Amino acid sequence: MNKNIFLTNSLGSKKEKFVPIDKNKVGMYVCGPTVYDDPHIGNARPLVVFDILFRVLKCNFGEKNVTYVRNITDIDDKIIQSSLEKKKNIKELTNEITKNFHEDCIYLNCQNPSHEPKATENISLMIEMVDKLVKKNFAYINNQHVYFEVKKFKEYGKLSNKKLDQLIAGSRVEVSDNKKNPEDFVLWKPSEDNEPYWDSPWGKGRPGWHLECSVMSKKFLGDKFDIHGGGRDLIFPHHENEIAQSRCANENDSFANYWVHNGFITMSNEKMAKSQGNILKIKDFKNKISGQVLRLALISSHYKQPLDWNNKLIDECTNTLNKWYGSYVNLKKPVLIPDDILEPLYDDLNTPGYIANLHKLFDKTQKGDLNDKQIFTSACNFIGLLSNTKEEWMGLKKSKSTLSEEEILLKIKERNKAREDKNYKLADKIRNELIDKGVIIEDLNGKTNWKFK
């Protein structure tokens, strides 16, 4: 507890010592997925990066003292478009993609955030915030649209460190006759007859995308909080707009104190993005390689740097994990990891530095005793690696079960939820289903272990 943590703050563009608003508590908000298509490797990077930051913060401030909020955007133009293309109704589409997203999170061994609010479940709070912005004269209504008037917020552009005209020149600004100024952005807009809508003081419509993060961060973390994360591509306009809305609606001198942004995943030096047509979906790796390989690959570069994705990287990470499993030991509980090993993670989440320490620890296990192996295994587990037993890692390739590792973990999660809800009938049904498919599960000290029959 209470080691110094340093993070690169995009607001000011420098590495700073992390000091939370309340010295015993941390609040972190990360922009989550828009559930219109299956997540790809580019989307996986912030999932894993902020999962590791979540683990580091919990280690330092205590398990219960860190609140991590990651939203699900389940209403957006992209979703409407995708539902038309896929000929699926919107609810069916967003439910399906959300389910796939959760399976991907399990596959990548990411811990659940503390809260995962959906945009559509928070519309009334969004209407409240828009109304406040209109009443305070930061927003205006025109033709059933509500726009935020950017020039009313003097600090607009501070996060991206650019003047307003530079920002406009460098981006595609939506053109509309309804706007007073080209830079103004939409808070609320009318829906067409075949589009989802909610009743509002401005007619039947739906929120603009930026609004939900301002509303949902406020709901769970308050008007001001510690860390806001996301991919670099969100700095402008999304995060600039979040800051403008929140600070004006809440009449506050700050919103999030530390802005942490991860770099892009590239392929042959081009950003991986659906619009570029060069995406690799996470689900396409399942049943071929362990999620741990992807996880290690995703943290092999510093989070701020671009990461080039290629087969060589995957092969190297597979070989590393194969080697590391040679020193894996079953742990009843984690052992203490020395501070000097953890140190790179506290210094701006330097995962390559930490991986170098894991290599050193592995070398030590070659001549060392059981304790060295325990420390090594704990240090890997700390960042979500070597999370399967050795038998499971080896068995992955040999398994005759019709279920993949990820599907098994999802079933176990469903069963644990059923047990929590005291729905023992369902819990037993899931256990029997797993047995039928060649998987045995065992509950031990509050944890559920599994193996193939």
Ligand SMILES: [Zn+2]
């Ligand atoms: Zn956001």
